[in-house]
Amino acid sequence: MLENPTKIKTGDYVILQRQKYTKLQKFGNLDSSAVLGKDHLELRNIDGHPYYSTFKMIQKEGKGRNRSCTLQVCSETEMRNIFDVLGGSSSGADNRNIIDDGESQNLGPEDISKLREECNDSSKIIEKIVENSKTFNSKTEYSQEKYLKKKEKKYFEFVQIRQPSIRLLTEIFYRQDPDKILGIRVDTLSQIISYSGVSSFGNYLLYESGTNGLLPAAFLNSMGANTEAKMVHMHPGNVPQKQAILALNMPEEQTKRCVSVNIYSVLREFYQGSPEEQEAIIEKLEVPTPTDENPSKKPRLEESESSNTQPQSSSSASAIEKQSQKWQLENKRACELLKEKFDSLVIAAKEHPVNITKTLLTFVKPSRPVVIFSQCKEVLMELYVELKSTTEVTNLHLTSNWLRMYQILPNRTHPEVNMNGNSGYLLCGYTIR
Template sequence: MNNLNKTLSIELGDYIVIQRQKYTKLQKFSQLDGTTKLGKEELELRGILKQPYGSTFKMCPKESTKRGGRGSQRQNTLQLCTETELRNIRDILGISESGADNRNIRDNGESQSLGPVDIELLRESCNESTEIIKKIVENSKTFHEKTAYSQEKYLKKKEKKYFEFVKIHRPTIRLITEIYFRQDAEKIMSIRMDTLSQIISYSGVCGLGDYLLYESGTNGLLPASILNSIGAQTDATLVHMHPGNIPQKQALLALNLPEEQQNRCISVNIYSVLREFYRIHKNESEDKNTIITGTETNELTHNEYVSSADKESNQSTDNGCILTADMEAAEPSCKKQKLSEIEAEGSNKVVADVIKNDAAENSATPPLKWQNENSRACKLMAKKFDSLVIAAREHPASILKELLCFVKPSRPVVVFSLCKEALTELYVELKTESKVTNLHLTGNWLRMYQILPNRSHPEVNMSGNNGYLLCGYTVS
């Protein structure tokens, strides 16, 4: 990923990920004079233009905001860092002495001789965070008595508070998922990175085929992940069904994908596209029936006409009706008059039809975007899909039953839900109907570990419920 970052440069209009220490933030670089906020720091983004992704920038405070006082917003410009400025803080300070253990250290609040006011004045006078940390270390009475691990932990804590470097990353699925999950997990249905990777793996998404997705609110995370797995140089297509009027595409836009790849995602309202699909197929079936029944009706009408004409001629003969010479003479003139009336009426009708068609063509408006998307989706639904993924906040049973007929045989089906009971009921129904085989219901449990020399341990805080997956394969 680092090699890819170095080959791309930051352009105006791109989404970027700003990292300071362990904190990451998704931001759109939409204006040259745009700014972003990181805590009490306000950063001007002008300096990152045309710089390669993965670069580290130094926060340089502006002179006008150095003495802004406590609680005020500090404005900073960004300047590209050199390799010497990115050295370890321990190496910069030249710390080599440490204690054997911490048994004689007492946390009585008197180990630091500098007070809050002194540190704030020091922060206003110093331009670099290393100088501030150096002064704090020099005025600490117990720093050199701490073990090397405790010293490093102390420096990390001070770095986090006075750290002056930020790193600009190119948005990826992993970074976007971590940011959304940390900010508000409910907005992405609590889909964690490990759960997302299993959804993509079980669904068999690749650069070939057409895929069907239904999701009811993940900020565009699922369509972005599937489209990212499809790749750029492919002909695969994704039909993204959603229950609302406007699809959520925040994560999809944040990936900065080329327009050609974004156009492979067809976003449609599930109710609208199903209604359109069944209407088209109903009209096709009615047209076929009309052609068949229309031919039979014409034949019957002709036979009835012939038989009725024979009956009338026989009846007139039996009644002894004789045509007179005057009637015979009047017949040609009547025929000519009727023919002229028919011709006049026909010409008027043709003219009226032409005017009507011209008016219809002039008043016809081009189809809207959602109508075009529905038409594209209906064509793919008639061909059927190579995979089906459902991530529903509601009960997924009715949705799966409605969409299962659009999946080819022996293709994967993946259903995600935050409720285990809903997937258990669906599991029993599918087992009974024998429409999906190789069913398995799983729940994910992930715990992060810190891996450091002599300090490997699980993290104290971890997420709880992150949903359940029901997977299987369609049966012909």
């Protein structure tokens, strides 16, 4: 137990865990709520408690399939394991005499519903169900354990509030929709961080085309809070994705070390002295050009609309001006770092990475790591051949990230049946110029 554990406060992102299921949730204010399955949870009572506290779900008055519950912090005795409660049960040698005739349980659905309303302790509910089972004591220990886990999953009434971490966020995002984070699994993310050499000092260049902010969040997490390291986060869109960064509840001084800029805009500003070079660089990048929604064009857009019959409010104009100023300041900060050059380059692109890599290699110091991730090995093979023909990068190697998850239990260790073995490909090397 930590001496001074971090406490939950309003405005934080938290992770709700019920058994093995995890969910990211913002605890915006005391009226915040969350939905877990069919249960509607009021989060008011978690405020001020330490992270990793366990709360008991207390059903409010009223019936129905969609239950509304409040949370009550648990005592140590309430957190006992269901297997300790029923550990004295006898078991059979095998299941040959067990017949699934639908009559092995003395309690009917109405009896169980009534029991659930009267009893708030899931352990007692399961204990009653086991007592009224005609076949439980005849099952093998393995079958009994599976039976208890199934019932525990159905009647489990406890929720743990966990502090968001890179590993948990990666697992949640990957489970929800792998395509939204380019299929980057936690083992792939750890390799990207390791190969790129991100630490608490130095400057780092990252280009990614949509990972819910997972890659920049992982970089900031590796850089730490009390550090002078900086990162330029380039992206092809108008607004950077920052969900993972926000979810980590980082202090402001840490998030300020990440300069998020549109790759098209920042390169235009960097090469502003040479229009020909600007166009040549931008055309080769093969990334979407900014639309009229780009902050750099918004002031002009609003000026053209000011002649309309409906005048724009002063507050709206002020907000747009601030947004434009912020965008310009971020571009200037990024250009200063581009001139200093970087200690590593990481690219995770949906686009073909050849031109992006060749353009951004200019800004990397000699003898520094370069890491390119893609879900398609063919494009990395083409990039491998391209870089091999130059004298810019050496020690190139292309790897496939393959992982098999195993269930490790006594006398029954085996790989999991449903899984996705591949998590993209990595091309790594070191600059030599």
